[in-house]
Amino acid sequence: xxxxxxxxxxxxxxxxxxxxxxxxxxxxxxxxxxxxxxxxxxxxxxxxxxxxxxxxxxxxxxxxxxxxxxxxxxxxxxxxxxxxxxxxxxxxxxxxxxxxxxxxxxxxxxxxxxxxxxxxxxxxxxxxxxxxxxxxxxxxxxxxxxxxxxxxxxxxxxxxxxxxxxxxxxxxxxxxxxxxxxxxxxxxxxxxxxxxxxxxxxxxxxxxxxxxxxxxxxxxxxxxxxxxxxxxxxxxxxxxxxxxxxxxxxxxxxxxxxxxxxxxxxxxxxxxxxxxxxxxxxxxxxxxxxxxxxxxxxxxxxxxxxxxxxxxxxxxxxxxxxxxxxxxxxxxxxxxxxxxxxxxxxxxxxxxxxxxxxxxxxxxxxxxxxxxxxxxxxxxxxxxxxxxxxxxxxxxxxxxxxxxxxxxxxxxxxxxxxxxxxxxxxx
Amino acid sequence: xxxxxxxxxxxxxxxxxxxxxxxxxxxxxxxxxxxxxxxxxxxxxxxxxxxxxxxxxxxxxxxxxxxxxxxxxxxxxxxxxxxxxxxxxxxxxxxxxxxxxxxxxxxxxxxxxxxxxxxxxxxxxxxxxxxxxxxxxxxxxxxxxxxxxxxxxxxxxxxxxxxxxxxxxxxxxxxxxxxxxxxxxxxxxxxxxxxxxxxxxxxxxxxxxxxxxxxxxxxxxxxxxxxxxxxxxxxxxxxxxxxxxxxxxxxxxxxxxxxxxxxxxxxxxxxxxxxxxxxxxxxxxxxxxxxxxxxxxxxxxxxxxxxxxxxxxxxxxxxxxxxxxxxxxxxxxxxxxxxxxxxxxxxxxxxxxxxxxxxxxxxxxxxxxxxxxxxxxxxxxxxxxxxxxxxxxxxxxxxxxxxxxxxxxxxxxxxxxxxxxxxxxxx
Numbered sequence: 046x047x048x049x050x051x052x053x054x055x056x057x058x059x060x061x062x063x064x065x066x067x068x069x070x071x072x073x074x075x076x077x078x079x080x081x082x083x084x085x086x087x088x089x090x091x092x093x094x095x096x097x098x099x100x101x102x103x104x105x106x107x108x109x110x111x112x113x114x115x116x117x118x119x120x121x122x123x124x125x126x127x128x129x130x131x132x133x134x135x136x137x138x139x140x141x142x143x144x145x146x147x148x149x150x151x152x153x154x155x156x157x158x159x160x161x162x163x164x165x166x167x168x169x170x171x172x173x174x175x176x177x178x179x180x181x182x183x184x185x186x187x188x189x190x191x192x193x194x195x196x197x198x199x200x201x202x203x204x205x206x207x208x209x210x211x212x213x214x215x216x217x218x219x220x221x222x223x224x225x226x227x228x229x230x231x232x233x234x235x236x237x238x239x240x241x242x243x244x245x246x247x248x249x250x251x252x253x254x255x256x257x258x259x260x261x262x263x264x265x266x267x268x269x270x271x272x273x274x275x276x277x278x279x280x281x282x283x284x285x286x287x288x289x290x291x292x293x294x295x296x297x298x299x300x301x302x303x304x305x306x307x308x309x310x311x312x313x314x315x316x317x318x319x320x321x322x323x324x325x326x327x328x329x330x331x332x333x334x335x336x337x338x339x340x341x342x343x344x345x346x347x348x349x350x351x352x353x354x355x356x357x358x359x360x361x362x363x364x365x366x367x368x369x370x371x372x373x374x375x376x377x378x379x380x381x382x383x384x385x386x387x388x389x390x391x392x393x394x395x396x397x398x399x400x401x402x403x404x405x406x407x408x409x410x411x412x413x414x415x416x417x418x419x420x421x422x423x424x425x426x427x428x429x430x431x432x433x434x435x436x437x438x439x440x441x442x443x444x445x446x447x448x449x450x451x452x453x454x455x456x457x458x459x460x461x462x463x464x465x466x467x468x469x470x471x472x
Numbered sequence: 473x474x475x476x477x478x479x480x481x482x483x484x485x486x487x488x489x490x491x492x493x494x495x496x497x498x499x500x501x502x503x504x505x506x507x508x509x510x511x512x513x514x515x516x517x518x519x520x521x522x523x524x525x526x527x528x529x530x531x532x533x534x535x536x537x538x539x540x541x542x543x544x545x546x547x548x549x550x551x552x553x554x555x556x557x558x559x560x561x562x563x564x565x566x567x568x569x570x571x572x573x574x575x576x577x578x579x580x581x582x583x584x585x586x587x588x589x590x591x592x593x594x595x596x597x598x599x600x601x602x603x604x605x606x607x608x609x610x611x612x613x614x615x616x617x618x619x620x621x622x623x624x625x626x627x628x629x630x631x632x633x634x635x636x637x638x639x640x641x642x643x644x645x646x647x648x649x650x651x652x653x654x655x656x657x658x659x660x661x662x663x664x665x666x667x668x669x670x671x672x673x674x675x676x677x678x679x680x681x682x683x684x685x686x687x688x689x690x691x692x693x694x695x696x697x698x699x700x701x702x703x704x705x706x707x708x709x710x711x712x713x714x715x716x717x718x719x720x721x722x723x724x725x726x727x728x729x730x731x732x733x734x735x736x737x738x739x740x741x742x743x744x745x746x747x748x749x750x751x752x753x754x755x756x757x758x759x760x761x762x763x764x765x766x767x768x769x770x771x772x773x774x775x776x777x778x779x780x781x782x783x784x785x786x787x788x789x790x791x792x793x794x795x796x797x798x799x800x801x802x803x804x805x806x807x808x809x810x811x812x813x814x815x816x817x818x819x820x821x822x823x824x825x826x827x828x829x830x831x832x833x834x835x836x837x838x839x840x841x842x843x844x845x846x847x848x849x850x851x852x853x854x855x856x857x858x859x860x861x862x863x864x865x866x867x868x869x870x871x872x873x874x875x876x877x878x879x880x881x882x883x884x885x886x887x888x889x890x891x892x893x894x895x896x897x898x899x
Contacts, residue, residue: 068650127649215877219777222554222880223495234773252876320747345769346661350646353780356876438876449783449865450642450680453649 056183056377057089058156062111063096063103064128065135065166066191069205070212070355071363073129073454075161075189077122078367080111083157089375090157094461098131099162100169103146104468108153108461121454123360124444126350129456136165143176145468151182152464157374161189161367163197167382168408174380187370188382188404191363193349195245198410199402200384204366205349207359207437210249212351213238214438216344217253217294221263224292232292233283233330233339234263237323239348241300244269244414246348248426249434250296263294268322270300271414272423274309279326280333282424287337297322299343352451357440362397369399382407395436483610483804484516485583489538490523490530491555492562492593493618496632497639497782498790500556500881502588502616504549505794507538510584516802517584521888525558526589527596530573531895535580535888548881550787551871553777556883563592570603572895578609579891584801588616588794590624594809595835601807614797615809615831618790620776622672625837626829627811631793632776634786634864637676639778640665641865643771644680644721648690651719659719660710660757660766661690664750666775668727671696671841673775675853676861677723690721695749697727698841699850701736706753707760709851714764724749726770779878784867789824796826809834822863 062079064072076095083093093112096102109130122129137143150158160170167188177184190197195206217236224234240246247269254262265286268274286293301309301322310325320328323341330339366383373381381401388396418430445452489506491499503522510520520539523529536557549556564570577585587597594615604611619630644663651661667673674696681689692713695701713720728736728749737752747755750768757766793810800808808828815823845857872879 064653068653125649126646127651128653130653132653211876215780216774216777218877218880219553219779220773222552223773223777224554226491226495226555226557226559255875255877320751324747324751340772341770342772342774343768343770344774345663345767346647346650347643347769347771350643350650352646353642435876440876441873446868448682449638449862449867450645450682453645 055088056156057091058154059092059094060090060157060159060371061094061096061103061108061150061153061155062130062159062161063099064130064132065099065160065162065169066132067193067349068126068128068132069191069193069349070126070208070351071204071360072161072191073122073125073127074360074363075191075204075367076129077119078364079159079161079189079371080114080119082368082371084112086371086375091154094153094155095130098133099135099166100137100146101134102131103149104142106149106463106465106468109456110459110461113459114457118454118456121445121452123364124352124355124442124451125453126352129454135162135169137169137172143172146173147176147180147182148465150184153461156184157371158184158186159189159370159374160186161191163192164408164411167404171380171404171408174404185374185377185379186404187374187378188407189366189370190382190384190407193246194240194243196243196411197407198412199406201387201397202385202437204359204363206245208355209239209246209348210252210434211356211359211438212348212354213246213250213344214252215354217250217264217296220342221253221294224294227292230291231287231334231337233295233337234292235295235297235323235326235339235341237297237299237321237341237343240270240298242270243411244271244298247296247298248414248418248430251426251431252434252438264296265290265293266295266424267426268295268297268301268424269414269419270298270302271416271419273304274301275423276329279424280330282422283330284334295326297326352444352453355442356438357442358437360442366399373401380404482515483583484518485581486519486521487517487584487586487798488521488523488530488535488577488580488582489557489586489588490526491557491559492526492587492589492596493559494620494776495553495555495559496618496620496776497553497635497778498631498787499588499618500549500552500554501787501790502618502631502794503556504546505791506586506588506616506798507541507546509795509798511539513798513802518581521580521582522557525560526562526593527564527573528561529558530576531569533576533890533892533895536883537886537888540886541884545881545883548872548879550791551779551782551869551878552880553779556881562589562596564596564599570599573600574603574607574609575892577611580888583611584798585611585613586616586797586801587613588618590619591835591838594831598807598831598835601831612801612804612806613831614801614805615834616793616797617809617811617834620673621667621670623670623838625834625839628814628824629812629864631786631790633672635782636666636673636775637679637861638783638786638865639775639781640673640677640771641679642781644677644691644723648680648721651721654719657718658714658761658764660722660764661719662722662724662750662753662766662768664724664726664748664768664770667697667725669697670838671698671725674723674725675841675845675857678853678858679861679865691723692717692720693722693851694853695722695724695728695851696841696846697725697729698843698846700731701728702850703756706851707757709849710757711761722753724753779871779880782869783865784869785864787869793826800828807831
């Protein structure tokens with residue numbers, strides 16, 4: 046196999062795919078897209094390898110053979126939460142680490158590197174691409190976006206986001222049916238959701254409001270990390286809601302901060318003692334509004350693992366992005382990330398195509414939640430957001446069950462033999 | 473219509489159904505069973521009414537006409553969380569209230585009263601039955617069991633329980649795929665579940681362990697309210713798990729108490745400031761085991777509203793129990809609750825039939841989690857429990873969707889005209 050390529054001969058070698066950062070509900074769908082598409086290019090792609098635990102697995106030369114996984118397993122990946130390859134550390138900084146990555150690539154003739162991940166992962170992919178160019182090692186690096194926080198630049202939205210907000214909006218709606226059933230009239234239901242810095246996820250809860258239903262559908266108040274918490278305005282808003290409704294439904298992002306910049310519920314002396322934003326609001330409401338009962342839930346990691354309510358649109362786009370990455374690499378692209386482009390934002394029918402953007406454009410920026418989409422009361426989001434987000438939660442996936450529980454893919458994970466000496470990572 | 477009955481003439485009149493106590497994922501399935509079966513007995517049952525907000529709605533004469541609900545709505549009740557009639561207060565004590573109930577019943581010729589509910593609701597049903605007998609008012613009262621806590625006496629299990637533990641076991645499994653994906657090796661995942669006094673719900677998480685998988689499948693530790701919290705034994709057990717596994721998965725019931733009887737996480741000075749058992753354990757673990765990272769989630773009310781993962785077995789039994797209550801009432805029974813009887817506990821195939829038990833036997837007792845089903849380490853449950861619980865989570869329901877979210881039934885709720893003066897409840 047040629048270690049150098051020219052335009053005349055076919056660029057050929059092995060493909061390596063890695064998953065970086067935290068899992069999303071569909072990050073394995075992207076992996077399935079990569080594997081399936083890679084099988085279509087047998088002239089260009091010889092072996093299909095996966096790196097265990099992201100870049101850590103590359104440094105430690107922990108590669109597995111993905112082509113030997115069964116078709117059943119690859120199909121089941123589309124409904125499997127977590128990150129089948131293992132994720133975790135996604136960022137490399139030290140020059141020695143990049144040298145090691147290229148040593149491992151050379152040892153295993155890796156010529157295509159597909160990095161599924163968020164900001165940090167794409168930053169590392171960009172740097173691996175640059176290091177390869179510097180060493181004159183022929184390599185094509187393509188990123189696949191992934192972020193439940195929806196905070197990657199350039200792409201219209203991120204695979205993973207639609208499924209998370211579909212689950213949260215469904216959960217809000219489900220809980221609201223329970224709230225409505227209680228005989229009480231002064232009940233406050235609080236749901237704490239993910240989102241340390243950006244309100245994308247909390248905002249998604251607004252989709253629980255149905256156009257054909259009362260405007261007063263829950264959630265009634267949405268607190269985003271973009272807006273400092275205003276205690277008296279919040280209490281007033283809860284009371285105003287309770288004057289009109291049987292209950293008040295509050296969605297709060299975990300990262301909402303008080304005017305001094307401290308996260309709600311954090312013990313300033315010991316961050317570990319934080320009770321969390323939801324529990325903080327529950328106590329606040331009960332102490333400040335007499336006769337009111339409040340309950341808080343914190344879905345935690347389950348927000349990004351809820352397999353039964355992933356969005357088909359989201360899963361299909363995640364798969365498509367994985368396929369597109371392989372196609373781009375085979376076509377000669379490198380140093381790019383796949384992006385999702387909404388074909389016509391004003392058309393009634395939603396459609397998406399993939400495009401490519403330089404990794405550097407992704408790595409060094411985040412997409413904030415637009416200030417113009419935050420309501421004047423700072424506790425709601427605009428209809429423009431609803432229009433943007435509604436298509437992302439459409440469609441459902443069928444999850445196979447086994448004896449009462451969802452059945453997930455577990456990789457056989459046949460190891461690729463090591464060629465190099467063990468390595469002590471620089472970081 | 474005759475106000476008195478004899479064996480010769482048909483006992484005939486109107487049926488009233490109420491839902492009491494907190495909602496379960498399938499309490500509306502029981503309501504659907506009651507309505508559907510009532511329609512089969514047109515000679516005996518003239519009108520089918522529902523009481524809004526349980527016994528409160530009876531006192532306030534807030535009755536709705538259920539026979540006029542569409543077939544579609546009644547069918548959709550089987551997948552709708554909450555309590556469609558409204559639930560809430562379930563217990564009456566004052567003699568004046570019982571008098572009022574019978575006045576309302578007489579005004580609307582209620583001859584069949586079906587009470588869907590737990591302990592308190594069945595206690596009230598028993599007292600209404602006794603009050604009717606004392607007044608010589610011909611009435612047939614039948615209870616339908618409902619309890620996510622699975623704590624009703626006599627019945628093998630309670631409708632609602634199977635769906636809750638199916639959701640929790642699925643969630644444990646889903647989160648564990650995320651935990652396994654993290655590159656770290658010292659991670660503790662904590663899930664706080666419902667259960668103030670009994671460990672039935674927390675125990676159900678054990679079903680996430682699959683027989684065909686490693687014995688080390690999560691959850692690794694299950695803390696039940698029946699066992700006082702032993703801090704050093706817990707820390708030891710977490711450390712022992714982390715020596716063998718990449719992560720340690722802990723399920724903790726909200727009602728676990730320290731040896732002094734205080735709920736974990738409660739601020740003894742102010743119960744409102746409780747951080748909850750899960751958050752308490754998270755802090756405890758991080759402070760006592762160096763280098764360990766922990767995360768806690770608290771599913772809260774969503775445990776009893778998760779519509780997408782209800783157990784078909786559970787929903788079918790809830791519906792069956794509703795039907796059985798009407799059949800029993802029509803057959804002349806009164807003062808009884810429908811029970812579920814496991815036909816043969818040792819047979820390989822699970823089958824259930826309904827029976828009846830006196831309401832008094834249900835009202836004044838609870839079914840504790842059997843001590844013999846708690847492991848010697850006090851942090852696990854036995855295989856006998858797994859055998860008991862596994863059939864209860866089998867089968868899935870198909871939930872219709874509307875524009876990306878599950879579609880639920882909303883009753884048209886046509887009001888029955890009031891005949892009486894307004895009432896001020898005694899309590």
